[in-house]
Amino acid sequence: MEKDDPINVLGTALSPCSMSPVTGFFRDGHCNTCANDTGSHTVCAVMTAEFLAFSKYVGNDLSTPRPEFGFAGLVPGNSWCLCASRFLQAADEGCAPKVDLEATHQRALDIVPLEVLKAHRA
Numbered sequence: 001m002e003k004d005d006p007i008n009v010l011g012t013a014l015s016p017c018s019m020s021p022v023t024g025f026f027r028d029g030h031c032n033t034c035a036n037d038t039g040s041h042t043v044c045a046v047m048t049a050e051f052l053a054f055s056k057y058v059g060n061d062l063s064t065p066r067p068e069f070g071f072a073g074l075v076p077g078n079s080w081c082l083c084a085s086r087f088l089q090a091a092d093e094g095c096a097p098k099v100d101l102e103a104t105h106q107r108a109l110d111i112v113p114l115e116v117l118k119a120h121r122a
Helices: 049-057 084-093 106-110 114-119
Strands: 041-046 079-083
Touching: 041 084, 041 106, 049 084, 079 084, 084 106, 084 114, 106 114
Parallel strands: none
Antiparallel strands: 041 079
8 A cells, every 4th residue: 555645734744643542544653544545544633522422422432442453542632543524524513623734634635624624723
């Protein structure tokens, strides 16, 4: 799988999102993406209790530990490469987490308008 160029939504080099917990489609700490990333895990989001509850409610439980996958579960304050469509859904519902624009891949703009991302800037 060849990674897309590591450029953020501001047009500069993509910054790391999180190494603890390690995140990203490639589990490299960055919100890198490629053609195989059908979920577009490109938005570097800072988790909140409200967003984690919303995500669990809509079927993507990010807070429950899954030791069989080496996943400790996310807690408020963790950064995570979120699917762009889930972020947009949360923004539409009024419970979107904050976004690290420097660590959000430019491919997020295929789904989420830059103005929406900027409105949730960390």
